[in-house]
Amino acid sequence: MSGHSEFQPTSAPAKWLERRLPILSLLHGAAVAFPTPKNLNYWWTFGGILMFCLGVQILTGIILAMHFTPHVDMAFSSVEHIMRDVNYGWLIRYIHSNGASMFFIAVYIHMFRGLYYGSYKEPRELIWILGVVIYLLMMAAAFFGYVIVWGQMSFWGATVITNLFGAIPVVGDGLLSLLWGGFSVDNPTLNRFFSLHYLVPFLIAGLVILHIWALHVPGNNNPLGIDVKGPQDTVTFHPYYTVKDTFAVVMFMLFFAFFVFYMPNALGDPDNYIEANRLSTPAHIVPEWYLLPYYAILRSIPDKLFGVGAMGLAIVTLFLIPWLDTSRVRSARFRPLYKQFFWLFVIDAVVLGYIGAKPPEGMYLIIGRLATAYYFFHFYIILPVLGLVETPKPLPESISKSVLDKSAAGKPA
């Protein structure tokens, strides 16, 4: 990590360690002395909140795996065993199941923050790409986790999602039996999904390290989107942002705890409390809320193969954003047009999520198609064109000057 720290260990054990493995100075440089723009707002605390979420999921997940049985005949009842018999099992499972939703709430805010303030732009493209990879792995982990509890929605969700791969010409059928380890979603599928569900969070942890490493090369973007020009523009990460992040995490924990203790099943589907039955399909199959926009895109195309293709493209598009956006001004604060299109896109994403939960017929189908078209229109037409036609507002001279001007005008810095 960058920021050659001036760290000098004082105690004898620290000196001993430092000479053999300079990990203390590495951590000091990355999380204590790291120079951070002094104007970061609360939208910047979601990185820390996401690390908290990952930690919670790994900790609760390791515990749940001690009590869970990955077998078609026992998986569902072992989850009920956790809920009823295991000491505090209900609490740990509710933290884990709601934790998945909290993780996605935080990651969506984190991503929209990046879109608003242009955090994906030169020189931070790779940070964004690593982030999208993490997001993909999160979706995989969430899907695997949802399947292994072996409720009705688990089984039929797994059937529908794996069948999407069957739409691929020529290799589709072979790929399906390779995914399933059989002729349908069955015990081998459950076993491998459990194995992968345990693996993926650690892959995410590794990618988080790369994400932060890449972040610490140019340093944080900031709400003004202009570069740090010198020490007057920054403060040290500790104590300024360790305290701010901790406060934000505590606030987030309150929100999290509200769901865990007062409405633990609000974000889930009641059908998943019925054990998987391969002979009876629930009337209305929907994925968990955080995947609904993609499901809406999938279903808005009447052709099976092109539906799957459009959904894949919707995700691949995220990787291309650094190059689709042609404007060199990062922050939407100085992009009067982009700011409006940003909010239109937020609305579009919410509409897609709403449509994804509804049956694909009548008005829902029409709105779903329009919203799908707008999703691609935003990225492939608006973003490139806007950079060429928009006149940005004048950028401030420096972070420090902007902060001082604001406080001189009597507003909080």
Place this chain on the structure above:
Amino acid sequence: MTASHAEEPTRRDFLYIATGAMGAVGAGALAWPFIDQLNPDTSVKALASIEVDISSVAEGAAITVTWRGKPVFIRHRTAEEIAAAEAVDLKELRDPQMDKDRVQKPEWLIMVGVCTHLGCVPLGQKGEYGGWFCPCHGSQYDTSGRIRKGPAPQNLAIPDYVFVTDNRVKIG
């Protein structure tokens, strides 16, 4: 490789390429067991065919059996259903197929009960065509299990089966 462009390849170049090629072949060969273990194993394949006694299925009734983890519908069709299925003009069909090509004995319709759209299980004797209706996305099948309406692209699949005796059928 600065000034050596014009020179003959050396013995060392040859060894590099040969070693690299051997390594790639070895890695590829070793990768196969790690991929193939994902495919259906012998215990799964051992259950790949089943025998069903159909003597108790009265005319107009149907049973559902599980074959390879999927439901299979075995329907003892009535004379009216057979007549309705045979009377359909092939031009009306999305996935044109004659009724006689879908059955071995007209009174026994045996097919995989998995909707060809996204894998849901259709409900029997429902829908506009008196056949099957999928509750997920509204596909409708006729009394021969052919797709008539809705998003599914194909007719309900016919598994391989043989009548071992008049009353026993072997599926798979």
